[in-house]
Every structure is written in structure tokens, then in C-alpha cells.
Amino acid sequence: MIIRGLEAPEEVRATLERHGFSVGPESVNKEELEDALLDDTLDDCPEGAICVVFQDTSWTFKHKVFLLLDGHLEEAEISWSLSEEELVGFEVPHGEEARVPLSIDADGLLDLFESDEDASAEERLLTLPECFSSLPKARQVLAQVAAVLAPEQFKVIVDIAGHYFLATLERKKGVALAPLYPWVGDGDGEWVEGGEVREHLRAAVGTPPPATFEPCPKVARAQSGSKRDLQRPFTTGSLKARLGSVWAAAVMNRTEYGNRTFVETPGAFEQLEAALRGPENAGAGFASVRDSLYEELFHRWPEKTRPLLFAGLETEQDDAVRGRIYACLSKVEDPVAYRAMARGMKVEPPGVVEHLAPVIWRQRAAVELLVREYLVPAWPEDRALADRIVKVLREEYVEVSPDWVSGAPEQLLKALGPLLAKA
Numbered sequence: 001m002i003i004r005g006l007e008a009p010e011e012v013r014a015t016l017e018r019h020g021f022s023v024g025p026e027s028v029n030k031e032e033l034e035d036a037l038l039d040d041t042l043d044d045c046p047e048g049a050i051c052v053v054f055q056d057t058s059w060t061f062k063h064k065v066f067l068l069l070d071g072h073l074e075e076a077e078i079s080w081s082l083s084e085e086e087l088v089g090f091e092v093p094h095g096e097e098a099r100v101p102l103s104i105d106a107d108g109l110l111d112l113f114e115s116d117e118d119a120s121a122e123e124r125l126l127t128l129p130e131c132f133s134s135l136p137k138a139r140q141v142l143a144q145v146a147a148v149l150a151p152e153q154f155k156v157i158v159d160i161a162g163h164y165f166l167a168t169l170e171r172k173k174g175v176a177l178a179p180l181y182p183w184v185g186d187g188d189g190e191w192v193e194g195g196e197v198r199e200h201l202r203a204a205v206g207t208p209p210p211a212t213f214e215p216c217p218k219v220a221r222a223q224s225g226s227k228r229d230l231q232r233p234f235t236t237g238s239l240k241a242r243l244g245s246v247w248a249a250a251v252m253n254r255t256e257y258g259n260r261t262f263v264e265t266p267g268a269f270e271q272l273e274a275a276l277r278g279p280e281n282a283g284a285g286f287a288s289v290r291d292s293l294y295e296e297l298f299h300r301w302p303e304k305t306r307p308l309l310f311a312g313l314e315t316e317q318d319d320a321v322r323g324r325i326y327a328c329l330s331k332v333e334d335p336v337a338y339r340a341m342a343r344g345m346k347v348e349p350p351g352v353v354e355h356l357a358p359v360i361w362r363q364r365a366a367v368e369l370l371v372r373e374y375l376v377p378a379w380p381e382d383r384a385l386a387d388r389i390v391k392v393l394r395e396e397y398v399e400v401s402p403d404w405v406s407g408a409p410e411q412l413l414k415a416l417g418p419l420l421a422k423a
Contacts, residue, residue, distance in 0.1 A: 001027065001028060001029075001030050001033075001054045001055060001056050002024070002025060002026065002027055002028065002054065002055050003021065003022070003023045003024070003028060003033075003052060003053070003054050004023065004053045004054060004055050004063065004162055004204075004205060005023060005051075005052070005053040005162070005201075005204035005205035005206065006023050006051070006052050006053075006204055007050075007051040007200050007201075007203040007204040008045075008049060008050045008051065008052075009045060009049055009050075011045075012037070012045065012049070012050055015036060015037075015039050016033075016036055016037070019032070019036040021033055021036060023162070030054070033052070033054075033066075034066070034073060037050060037052070037066065037068070037073060038072070038073065045068055049068055050066065050067065050068040050073075051065060051066070051067055051200035051201060051203065051204045052065065052066040052204065053065050053078065053182060053201065053204045053205050054066070062077070063077065063078050063080075063182065064076065064077050064078065065077075065078050065182070065184055065201065065204075067197070067200065076184050077184075078182045078183060078184045078201065079182070079183055079184075080164060080180040080181065080182055080183070081180065081181055081183050082166060082178055082179075082180060082181070126156050126157065126158050126159070126167075127158075127159045128141075128158065128159065128160055132160075133160065133161040134160075134161065135160060135161075135177075138158065138160045138177075139175060139177065139214040140214065142158070142167055142169060142175040142177075142214070143174045143175045143214040143215065143216055143217065144216070144217055145169060145175070146169035146170055146171060146173070146174050146175045146216050147171065147174075147216035147217055148171075149169055149170075149171040151171075152170065152171055152172075153168065153169065153170045153171070154168075154169045155167065155168050155169070156169070157180070158177070160177075162205075163179065163205065163206055164179070164180040165177040165178060165179055165180060166178045166180055170213075171216070172216065173213050173215070173216065174213045174214045174215040174216045175213065175214045176212060176213045176214070181198075181201070181202055181205075182201040182202070182204075182205055183198065183201070184197050184201065228241060233245035234246060234271065234272065234274075234275035234278075234281070234289075234293075235275055235278050235280035235281060236280065239285070239286060239288065239289065242281070242286070242289050243288065243289060243292055246272065246275070246289065246292045246293055246296055247292065247296070268300075269297070269300070269301050269304060272293055272296060272297055273297065273308065275289075275293055276290060276293040276294070276297070276308065281293075284317075284318060287318040287320060287321050288320075290316070290318070290321050291318075291320060291321045291324045294308070294309070294312065294321065294324050294325060294328060295324060295328075298328040298331075302331070302332070305328070306332060306334070309325050309328050309329055309332070309337075310336065310340070312325045313325055313340060313344075319349065319351030319352045319354075319355070320351075320355065322348070322352045322355070323351075323352055323354070323355020323356060324355070326340075326341060326344055326352070326355060326356040326359060326360075327355065327359050329341055330359035330360060330362040330363060330366070331362060332363075333363070335365070337363070337366070338363055338365045338366040338369055339366075339369060341356065341360050341363065341366040341370075342360075342366050342367075342369035342370040342373065342374060343374075344356050345357070345360065345370055345374065345388070345389060345392070346374050346385055353388070357392040357395070357396065358396065360392070360396075361396045361398045367393075367398055367400075368401070368404055370389060371389070371393075371400055371404040371405060372404050374389060375389045375390070375405075375412070376404075376405060376407075376408050376412070379408065379409055379411070379412045380409065380411070380412075386412070390412075390415050390416065393416070393419055394419065397419075398419065399419060400416055400419045400420055402420060405420070
């Protein structure tokens with residue numbers, strides 16, 4: 001389970017902190033939490049003074065609440081509503097919430113909103129990535145989604161930094177967020193008065209005020225980027241126009257005697273390099289242009305592009321583009337590239353690791369560095385990193401040489417299992 005909210009006196013909070021419990025995304029043991037709440041220091045707490053809203057990690061909208069009553073804890077399921085008059089309960093029967101990768105131009109959300117068909121409960125729950133955890137950023141990206149909706153209107157439940165909202169997206173108007181508040185029934189009459197329960201619950205999860213519509217951005221401005229200049233085809237015009245120029249620029253197609261050959265356009269590398277470095281293609285809106293530039297440059301001029309890849313790891317912010325850089329580096333036979341890939345498995349966020357993991361096996365030297373310098377030292381002190389690496393090795397069926405794990409703990413060798421047996 002995870003703790004979604006907590007309202008309690010300071011001495012109770014101190015007790016929970018001492019036992020390692022806090023509000024946040026980390027999973028906790030329910031029984032251990034109960035034991036901590038029933039610690040001797042809580043004997044003097046008044047009824048209902050402790051309110052913990054928690055969520056079973058195997059359910060999306062299966063929330064419950066603990067309240068302190070008569071010296072013991074009462075537990076009940078809660079539902080979510082927009083107002084006292086409108087009680088709305090949400091249950092998702094098995095399965096995780098719809099986690100959709102987002103970019104600032106909202107491309108990653110379009111599949112969710114592309115049709116007028118009714119969505120299931122699972123599809124109607126959206127968890128925004130951490131980079132959109134603040135309310136202003138979430139409103140901004142959802143407004144951009146609204147501008148390109150296929151249906152005229154779409155409603156989706158949004159989890160923003162642990163708070164639930166009902167988001168209404170309208171293609172011509174924008175997005176409005178209404179907070180979803182927790183509620184609990186009176187049960188068999190043993191609960192404290194409903195008003196007090198509501199006060200505790202709302203104090204535990206917060207009560208962000210309802211917001212008015214965030215207007216849609218100007219569609220023409222979002223699509224055009226800048227006025228098209230045929231003398232600068234890679235840095236002007238719409239996103240689609242720039243991508244088309246990149247794909248067509250590197251080579252000229254020539255047919256001679258029935259055979260198709262490719263002839264390099266004079267100055268093509270220099271033009272594409274300038275487009276990659278140019279401020280006109282910076283920012284999230286033109287990440288796909290940079291992605292295509294890296295791909296085309298490395299495909300046509302691998303040796304000349306190598307310095308651009310290392311420079312890109314220092315400056316590029318977009319997860320997908322960083323993934324493209326690592327994919328290119330996985331084809332480079334260079335100790336610096338091996339080290340960069342191995343280090344990336346430790347320091348990169350999940351969105352980048354998702355792209356890096358399927359390609360790191362291409363260079364066995366990179367895998368050796370990953371095992372020797374990151375996996376073995378991480379076990380068992382940094383189990384999160386160690387588990388991540390073992391998971392990648394298993395999923396990609398990477399053989400591990402016994403020499404790489406010489407002297408490693410027996411538990412690590414057991415975790416690697418058949419990967420060692422095949423070496």
C-alpha cells in the first residue's frame with residue numbers, strides 16, 4: 001500500500017517518521033503501519049485525531065482510511081466526489097492506471113483522446129509524469145491536449161502530485177480541473193459525525209480549489225513554429241516541414257544502369273549539424289526534429305557524428321532524444337561510449353533507461369563495465385539500482401561472464417542464475 005494523505009498531531013507524525021512512514025509514492029507494509037499507529041504514545045490522542053488515507057498498490061482507485069476511535073483503529077473504504085451532492089465512486093477491476101508518456105506538446109496523450117468512443121474506467125484515469133507534477137504545468141499540457149482533441153469534449157480523472165481531479169477537456173475552450181474529494185459512509189453508526197470525518201479526510205489529502213478553464217493555445221501558432229524560409233529548410237516552418245527537409249536532405253537518389261545509388265549532397269553534414277545545434281530546434285516542441293537529425297547524421301556519417309553524440313548527452317533534456325543518442329552510441333566501438341552507456345543505466349531517469357536497456361547488450365564491453373562497476377558494488381547497499389540492472393540483463397538475455405562477478409555475494413549470483421550458467 002501507499003500513503004496518499006495524513007492528518008494527525010505532531011507526536012503521531014513523529015512516531016510514524018521514527019518507523020519510516022511518510023506520505024509519498026513508496027510502498028509500505030499495512031500491518032506495520034497499524035502497529036506504529038497503535039504505539040503507546042498514541043494513548044492520549046482524542047478520537048478521530050488520526051486520519052490516514054491509503055491505497056492498495058494492486059488497485060488503482062481502491063482507497064481506504066484509518067481513523068482512531070476508542071483507542072483502536074477503524075478502517076473503511078472511501079469513494080471520491082466533486083461535491084456533497086454528487087457522490088462518485090471509482091473502481092478499476094485489476095490493472096494499473098493509464099500511464100501515458102507526455103511531452104510538452106502533448107503528442108504522447110493523443111492516442112488516449114483520439115476517438116469519440118466511451119473509454120473504460122482504466123482509460124479514464126491518467127497519471128501525469130513527475131515533470132508535470134505541479135498544477136500550473138499540468139494545466140498547461142492538458143490545455144494543449146484539448147486543442148487537438150478528436151471529440152468535442154473529453155473527461156478524464158487526473159492524478160496530479162497525489163491529488164485527484166476531474167479534468168474536462170474541450171477542443172475549442174481548453175481544460176478545467178475540478179478536485180475530487182474523499183468521502184466515507186457512516187457505516188453502522190460507530191463512526192464519528194460525517195462532518196468531522198469529511199474534515200479529517202480533506203485535511204489529509206488537501207483541498208485544492210476548483211479552477212476555471214485554462215484556454216487552448218493558438219493552434220496555428222503551435223503548428224507553424226515560424227514562417228517557412230526555403231533558404232533555411234531545417235530551422236523554419238512547421239514541425240512536419242522540418243522533418244521532411246531532414247529526411248530528404250542528406251542524400252540525393254540517383255539511378256544508373258538499373259542500380260540505385262546514393263550520392264551525398266555537398267555540405268549536407270554541415271547543414272544538418274548546424275540545424276542540430278541551432279536554437280530554432282531547441283525545446284520540447286521540436287524534440288522529434290533533433291531525434292531525426294541524430295538518426296540521419298549517425299546513419300550517414302557515423303565517425304563525424306560521434307562528437308555530437310557525446311555533446312548531446314551533456315545538453316539534451318528530452319528523454320526520447322537521449323534514448324536515440326544512446327542507441328547510436330551502442331553501435332560505437334569506443335571505451336568512452338561503453339562507459340557512457342554503463343553510467344546511463346545508473347543516472348538516467350526511467351524514461352531514458354527504457355530506451356537504453358534494449359540496446360546496451362550490443363557492446364559486450366559496456367555490459368562488462370555495467371556489471372563490474374555498478375551491479376556488484378551496488379549489491380546489497382543500493383538494491384534499487386542492482387535490481388534494475390539484473391532485470392535488464394534478464395529481459396535482454398545477456399550472458400554474464402563469471403569473471404565479472406568474481407567475489408560477488410552469493411545472493412547476487414543466485415539472482416543472476418541462468419545468465420551465469422550460459423556463460
